[in-house]
Amino acid sequence: MGAGMTTIKDVAKAAGTSFKTVSRVINNDDNVTPETRKKVQDAIKALGYRPNTGARMIRSKKSGVIGLIADQAGMSVHSVNLIRGAQEEAWAQGKFLMVINIDDNHQNMDAAIDKLLERRVEGIIYAAMYHHAVNPSDELRAVPLVLANCYDERGELPCVVPDEYAAACDVTRHLINTGHRRIAYLNLNPRIIAGRERSRGFLDTIHQHPAVDGWTEKAISGEIGQEVSRVDEVMSNLLNSDRRPDAILCGKDEIAMSVYFSLVEHSLQPGHDMAVASFDNLEIIAESLKPGLSTMALPHYEMGQWAIRHLLSENLEISHERLSCDFIRRASA
Structure with missing residues (x-):
């Protein structure tokens, strides 16, 4: 039939x-x-039956559709897992996820909102490319809304973000517990939250261990989106200094890759002559480097899951959820 x-x-x-x-x-x-x-x-499978979704929507007053606005997140390798986590959780709960990517100047934001509202979405997740404050429009605020990898600058919306501070504490403790006593941290741009929180976690942990000499180095400079790397300069200074570290913590995996290159240029072997650890677990870098890069994996997949669950719970209390990061230990540290 x-x-x-x-x-x-x-x-x-x-x-x-x-x-x-x-x-x-x-x-x-x-x-x-x-x-x-x-x-x-x-x-249902044998007969090839397809439910009348229009009729179901009229009866239940629910469309079965969740919207996800990806504010450049769809363009970020780091954030693909956030969308995947949301997609798989929505599917598990019998919902369909409609994803719309927004360009960096937000010119298509109004059109994206209109498309989602036309489809009577049950709620919207607003996902950002990196952890920062956002200010969704009043039109978006009029529907159930959860923020992922960002937070509301007005403090009026539920959100889920990585626990950047705890991640930095964890990886710093690992370096200390494995015997390292001179640790340089090559930080991110301090203008972004991850840069500030990771630096704070690193320094707070160092201060808890008086026998450890730890300090930060400015590896990235410039405005957000127009950063300039200073890694080569910083590494040259460190390796020719009397205060030469025995471990280097990097603000992100791309910095760690540059650190590897600098060490090799100075006839030093990462993981043997100097430990290297990082943040992000960008697998194309972390697994390709030799030796493999020890790094903190950000919880993008879990943030996507949490956002869907919170949205569908219909309990939209103002919750600022911080999810823990997992340390992926490889041979570099």
Whole structure:
């Protein structure tokens, strides 16, 4: 029987159940036994039945669609996992995720909002490329809204971000616990939250260990989006200094890659002559470098999951959730 001709009553007859039971299965109602659910699902598959989503939306007043506005996040390798986490969690909860990427000048923001509202989305996730404050429009604030990898500068919206401070404390403790006593931290741009929080976590942990000499180096300068790397200059100074470190912590994996190159140029082996650790776990770098780079993995996938769960919980209290980062230990530290 063709999918366009099949009705819910046909499915009920094939499964040996009532059409109300079929409806419960379609709507993911828990009040169905696993055995009956399987019979209905098998009948749906065998008959090629497709529920009338328009009718379901009218009855339930819910579209089954969640919007995700990716503020350049869709362009970032780091944030692909955030979208994947949201997609998989939405799918697991019987929802469809509609993703729209916004360019850096936000010219298509109004069109994106209009498209999502036309489809009567049940809520929207606003995901940013990097951890920073945002100020969503009043039009966006009028629908259930959760922020991911960013937070509301007004403090009025729930959000989920990485715990940058705790991540820095954890990786610094690892370097100390593995015997390193002179640690230089090549920081990110201090104008961004990750730069400030990672530096604070590093220094606070160093201060808890009086026997350890730790300090920060300005490896990145310039305005956000127009940064200039100073890694080669910083590394040359460090390696020719009386205060030569035995471990280097890098603000991100791209900095660590430059550190590897500098060490090799000075006939030093990363992980052997000098430990190197980092942040982000950008696998194309961390796994390709030899030896493999020890780094803190940011919880992008988990942030996507959390945002969907919080949105669908219909409990939109103003929560500023910080998720922990995992240390991925490889041979560099």
